[in-house]
Amino acid sequence: MKPDTKVLHTGFEVDIKTGAVSYPIYQTSTFKQESPGVHKGYEYSRTGNPTREALENIVASLEEGVRGFAFSSGMAAISAVLSLFSAGDHLVVSEDVYGGTYRVLSKVFSRSGLEVSYVDTSEVSNIEKAIRKNTRAVFIETPTNPLLRITDIRAVAQFCKPRNFLLVVDNTFMTPYWQKPLTLGADIVVHSATKYLGGHSDVVAGLAAVKDGRLAEQLHFIQNATGGVLGPFDSWLLMRGIKTLGIRMERHEKNAQELARWLKTLPQVKKVYYPGLPEHPGHDLHKSQAGGFGGMISFELESEELAERMVRNLKLITLAESLGAVESLISIPSLMTHASIPEEERERRGIKKALVRLSVGIENVEDLKEDIRAAIR
Helix, strand or coil, X not given: CCHHHHCCCCCCCCCCCCCCCCCCCCCCCECCCCECCECCCCCXXXXXXXXXXXXXXXXXXXXXXXXXXXXXXXXXHHHHHHCCCCXXXXXXXXXXXXXXXXXXXXXXXXXXXXXXXXXXXXXXXXXXXXXXXXXXXXXXXXXXXXXXXXXXXXXXXXXXXXXXXXXXXXXXXXXXXXXCHHHHCCCXXXXXXXXXXXXXXXXXXXXXXXXXXXXXXXXXXXXXXXXXXXXXXHHHHHHHHHHCHHHHHXXXXXXXXXHHHHHCCCCCEEEEECCCCCCCCCHHHHHHHCCCCCCEEEEEECCHHHHHHHHHHCCCCEECCCCCCCCCEEECCXXXXXXXXXXXXXXXXXXXXXXXXXXCCCCCHHHHHHHHHHHHC
């Protein structure tokens, strides 16, 4: 089944009991039991809810995993995955990682004794150099946020497997429409489903999928114990968003390809980061492990003053955190999504003050060009 068909027909989008083609919203906190401890598969909505379960089955199907999990946010999903590890465990993490991931690792899980090394995972040798006796997992983004570096998922998986390291991949930028990390050797995939999977800036959600039954049981225990679950109505909104994922991702990428090439022609733009450009250092690698290049572009302007002035003067593109929506969203990572990373560390990683991150929407691309052109002027 082709990807654009599968997002519509996973086998879990229809209610088999009634035939409803829009899965019902089971807006209930609890379920009547026939006798103490005897129920019809559901007892309490934190533990399991039919609407959330339908969504979880959909993400498992799309990512080709054995089980999916829906959380109240992307960070709740990541935090649940990080809770698989114990005090004294060590993780190797992509250094160019979402600021929220860095924050929860450095400010929350560090207090519980979790150790982290940040490296440029686009070179597998860097991961090897960072390994310690207590290393338990590698956590990567590919493409990374916001510099869009590419990591070889197959190569990292081959490195991790004989050492019994878990490989966790944040697949938010690509979604299972373009990239399926579990089929490339990853053990766990996570998403901020607020982004492309929802696609309409109207729901905050997180998803995870695993390819191993033992891991599935462990993650479900954590999900139930900590309680950061997605509610039924938000689960329904996310299922509705996923139905148009294919057509949206195609348009996002078409617009992004055109804009990336055009941005290169502007004298005020010093550098454009987009894996769809042939000169991008990860272009061929990304092409070998993903079906498309996505809708995220980062570009560096002549100065931070110009960057701030441009984003303030945009009329069509919205200055806002988040990404992956039908409307184009723009941000300055150093002041917004990655502000939690210390300035010196941001500069070392290449997240400069003049760097702008653009989530390309599905508007007419000529209107987006004119908006950027006018704002720069």
